[in-house]
Amino acid sequence: MEEIVIIGQKAKSASRMIAKMSTEQKNNTLNNVAKALRDNSDTIIAANALDLKFSIEMGIKGAFIDRLTLDKARIEGMASGLCDVAKLEDPIGEVLSMKQRPNGLIIGQKRVAMGVIGIIYEARPNVTADAFGLCLKAGSAVILRGGKEAINTNSAIVKIFQHVLESQGLPKECVQLIEDTSRETAIAMMKLNKYIDVLIPRGGAGLIQSVVNNATVPVIETGVGNCHIFVDASANQEHAVAITLNAKVQRPGVCNAAESLLIHKDIAEEFIPKVCNALKNANVEIRGDEIVQSLLCCTPATEEDWATEYADYIMAVKVVENIDEAITHIQTYSTGHSEAIITENYTNSQKFLNEVDSAAVYVNASTRFTDGFEFGFGAEIGISTQKLHARGPMGLKELTTTKYIIYGDGQIRK
Amino acid sequence: MEEIVIIGQKAKSASRMIAKMSTEQKNNTLNNVAKALRDNSDTIIAANALDLKFSIEMGIKGAFIDRLTLDKARIEGMASGLCDVAKLEDPIGEVLSMKQRPNGLIIGQKRVAMGVIGIIYEARPNVTADAFGLCLKAGSAVILRGGKEAINTNSAIVKIFQHVLESQGLPKECVQLIEDTSRETAIAMMKLNKYIDVLIPRGGAGLIQSVVNNATVPVIETGVGNCHIFVDASANQEHAVAITLNAKVQRPGVCNAAESLLIHKDIAEEFIPKVCNALKNANVEIRGDEIVQSLLCCTPATEEDWATEYADYIMAVKVVENIDEAITHIQTYSTGHSEAIITENYTNSQKFLNEVDSAAVYVNASTRFTDGFEFGFGAEIGISTQKLHARGPMGLKELTTTKYIIYGDGQIRK
Numbered sequence: 001m002e003e004i005v006i007i008g009q010k011a012k013s014a015s016r017m018i019a020k021m022s023t024e025q026k027n028n029t030l031n032n033v034a035k036a037l038r039d040n041s042d043t044i045i046a047a048n049a050l051d052l053k054f055s056i057e058m059g060i061k062g063a064f065i066d067r068l069t070l071d072k073a074r075i076e077g078m079a080s081g082l083c084d085v086a087k088l089e090d091p092i093g094e095v096l097s098m099k100q101r102p103n104g105l106i107i108g109q110k111r112v113a114m115g116v117i118g119i120i121y122e123a124r125p126n127v128t129a130d131a132f133g134l135c136l137k138a139g140s141a142v143i144l145r146g147g148k149e150a151i152n153t154n155s156a157i158v159k160i161f162q163h164v165l166e167s168q169g170l171p172k173e174c175v176q177l178i179e180d181t182s183r184e185t186a187i188a189m190m191k192l193n194k195y196i197d198v199l200i201p202r203g204g205a206g207l208i209q210s211v212v213n214n215a216t217v218p219v220i221e222t223g224v225g226n227c228h229i230f231v232d233a234s235a236n237q238e239h240a241v242a243i244t245l246n247a248k249v250q251r252p253g254v255c256n257a258a259e260s261l262l263i264h265k266d267i268a269e270e271f272i273p274k275v276c277n278a279l280k281n282a283n284v285e286i287r288g289d290e291i292v293q294s295l296l297c298c299t300p301a302t303e304e305d306w307a308t309e310y311a312d313y314i315m316a317v318k319v320v321e322n323i324d325e326a327i328t329h330i331q332t333y334s335t336g337h338s339e340a341i342i343t344e345n346y347t348n349s350q351k352f353l354n355e356v357d358s359a360a361v362y363v364n365a366s367t368r369f370t371d372g373f374e375f376g377f378g379a380e381i382g383i384s385t386q387k388l389h390a391r392g393p394m395g396l397k398e399l400t401t402t403k404y405i406i407y408g409d410g411q412i413r414k
Numbered sequence: 415m416e417e418i419v420i421i422g423q424k425a426k427s428a429s430r431m432i433a434k435m436s437t438e439q440k441n442n443t444l445n446n447v448a449k450a451l452r453d454n455s456d457t458i459i460a461a462n463a464l465d466l467k468f469s470i471e472m473g474i475k476g477a478f479i480d481r482l483t484l485d486k487a488r489i490e491g492m493a494s495g496l497c498d499v500a501k502l503e504d505p506i507g508e509v510l511s512m513k514q515r516p517n518g519l520i521i522g523q524k525r526v527a528m529g530v531i532g533i534i535y536e537a538r539p540n541v542t543a544d545a546f547g548l549c550l551k552a553g554s555a556v557i558l559r560g561g562k563e564a565i566n567t568n569s570a571i572v573k574i575f576q577h578v579l580e581s582q583g584l585p586k587e588c589v590q591l592i593e594d595t596s597r598e599t600a601i602a603m604m605k606l607n608k609y610i611d612v613l614i615p616r617g618g619a620g621l622i623q624s625v626v627n628n629a630t631v632p633v634i635e636t637g638v639g640n641c642h643i644f645v646d647a648s649a650n651q652e653h654a655v656a657i658t659l660n661a662k663v664q665r666p667g668v669c670n671a672a673e674s675l676l677i678h679k680d681i682a683e684e685f686i687p688k689v690c691n692a693l694k695n696a697n698v699e700i701r702g703d704e705i706v707q708s709l710l711c712c713t714p715a716t717e718e719d720w721a722t723e724y725a726d727y728i729m730a731v732k733v734v735e736n737i738d739e740a741i742t743h744i745q746t747y748s749t750g751h752s753e754a755i756i757t758e759n760y761t762n763s764q765k766f767l768n769e770v771d772s773a774a775v776y777v778n779a780s781t782r783f784t785d786g787f788e789f790g791f792g793a794e795i796g797i798s799t800q801k802l803h804a805r806g807p808m809g810l811k812e813l814t815t816t817k818y819i820i821y822g823d824g825q826i827r828k
Binding site for chain 2: 016019020045090099101102105107109110112114115120197198212213216217219220221236243245246247250327331353354355357358359360361362363364367368369370374376384386387388389391392393402403404405406407408409410411412413
């Protein structure tokens with residue numbers, strides 16, 4: 001995989017140039033790239049038509065084709081997204097907790113660029129622009145490996161970016177696309193420890209699992225969400241219905257949508273018909289445990305249901321004895337993404353916040369808020385469900401690292 | 415590897431108990447464990463004698479035997495180390511940057527326990543006590559996999575810990591030792607993503623490489639250090655000699671010792687004999703480039719020398735044209751651990767701090783300071799040379815993670 005090694009070397013070399021760019025230079029580049037996307041939208045749409053034609057010929061349809069499709073409006077969305085990144089505060093350069101040690105050494109932790117970031121993704125060409133914009137602003141070069149279905153579109157977009165970079169006297173290898181979409185090149189990329197500092201997979205559970213299993217480069221695992229809502233005995237039931245409905249159906253295909261609903265036994269008889277009818281009216285299929293089945297007509301839930309991220313109009317519903325059973329259930333089946341308790345009980349709200357071990361834990365709010373924009377980061381590169389480096393929504397800061405800088409005046413160690 | 419899975423399950427379950435322990439409970443446990451180590455030092459020394467006997471029979475000698483050996487003084491060192499950890503501030507529970515969003519959601523990032531930490535190490539039994547103490551204080555359970563040469567010693571120490579844990583009503587699985595030291599169990603441990611949250615290898619380059627290559631569990635890469643000192647034209651030469659000598663010989667076997675010395679050409683003729691004679695007087699073998707060879711009698715340096723972590727009384731010495739050549743040389747050969755510039759030139763000091771991409775970058779001080787204790791953390795679990803999660807010396811804080819906690823009053827996403 002000589003080709004991948006060369007891509008890695010060029011990215012590392014380009015990353016040293018980016019690390020020296022001023023905030024103004026980075027912002028100008030982002031705005032110029034956005035303009036170039038708008039100016040060349042016909043070229044992108046023509047390339048996208050080739051990808052669409054091939055995918056349709058292969059018999060692919062539905063949501064996949066929708067994700068792959070670019071039109072003027074979506075290209076404008078990519079361009080304005082890049083301009084938004086230009087407006088974000090530059091995360092690079094901040095020095096954290098600089099302190100003088102007793103021996104006179106002055107030690108601080110400085111936020112610096114990661115270097116080279118690898119992004120492996122599927123068929124959404126907007127990730128190409130997103131990832132480039134965020135990585136550039138965070139001071140890093142990016143190596144992109146998108147799905148084969150979007151190769152013509154991605155290649156057209158990256159060529160436009162590279163043209164702008166070169167016109168500004170920057171190395172075009174600030175962004176590179178791996179054009180060979182074979183499994184072998186993907187695996188080679190995942191083992192390129194010498195040149196890639198971090199790998200972020202963006203896509204379905206299969207893609208993420210493959211990266212986790214094959215990569216020797218450090219990975220930030222993103223995205224899989226089997227999210228829970230626990231409605232406690234003391235819940236404001238009106239809020240509980242609204243939050244459950246919102247968490248399930250406002251956008252069922254995304255990772256922060258809720259999949260399982262746990263209900264305290266004391267309110268089961270009253271609350272279950274209420275919430276389940278609201279869900280059914282929103283076209284949600286209920287998969288209930290025995291108590292739920294005794295209260296309404298629904299599909300019986302199996303063991304598998306508790307562990308499933310439906311990403312669809314389906315919700316598993318279970319009655320629990322108390323908050324402890326709810327927490328144990330979540331510990332057993334959750335993917336560690338987002339969970340919410342609906343309660344008016346102070347002690348239970350704190351217990352849930354303390355004992356549930358997920359990236360985002362809510363009291364009386366929808367799990368759908370787990371999102372970089374909703375959290376106020378102004379950007380999002382993904383949602384980490386692992387515990388190293390970043391946990392939860394990742395913005396620009398999570399695409400950076402730190403180094404210690406130490407000022408001395410001749411100190412030696414005794 | 416059924417056995418490893420059971421160890422993982424038990425650790426995860428124990429970690430939930432530790433996460434609920436108060437700071438006082440954790441400190442009491444640490445102090446009690448320290449007392450038990452002192453009270454049972456004869457048992458430990460007897461177990462250690464078995465390990466030593468076996469290693470000596472296998473023909474092992476020298477530094478390895480020294481590292482493996484425990485006596486009363488070293489056991490006292492382990493015990494007082496645990497008491498020191500008890501005195502450190504508890505990193506758990508701090509909430510970072512809690513903010514109210516425009517929709518009324520209150521979002522904060524809370525420092526919480528990692529869960530289960532895996533430590534893979536070689537023949538130093540003091541790591542057994544160190545790692546347990548730091549992981550417990552950081553709120554996590556630990557799974558230890560030490561070298562086979564120390565198995566009797568490690569097993570004796572862990573049994574003492576477990577006895578104390580049980581006597582305090584805590585699960586003994588807060589610390590577990592993998593007694594089967596086969597390669598197969600180590601590999602199984604490295605792939606135990608469901609139960610182990612992070613894996614930290616402590617040992618030589620071979621061990622670390624094996625963990626990086628085989629683990630699917632997130633790894634923090636520690637330790638390999640090919641550290642550089644660059645003596646600029648304007649350097650205070652007295653400081654430069656003292657710092658070089660300190661960085662090379664104060665403790666040559668450790669990762670923050672310097673391996674390569676780069677010297678600005680303008681001072682080569684004057685400075686090289688000065689620094690090399692001082693090094694030679696301290697029994698350091700000089701491996702020099704052509705200019706160095708022309709100035710004194712030394713071994714010619716090969717390409718391999720620039721990339722070698724000697725961990726010994728050897729130093730590679732090279733003359734460079736200017737600071738840019740020094741930085742490029744470091745970028746090419748460094749392992750990203752620690753590098754120092756010795757200079758009186760302001761612009762060059764800032765350039766070096768900015769452009770050298772290592773965990774710790776020094777101006778006018780010895781690289782030997784890259785250490786959790788010297789940085790004022792009061793502890794150290796290792797020195798990270800990767801860029802994710804932690805970079806540089808890792809203390810208690812680096813053994814924790816965060817989660818977002820969100821207080822709402824019925825918010826749903828629009």
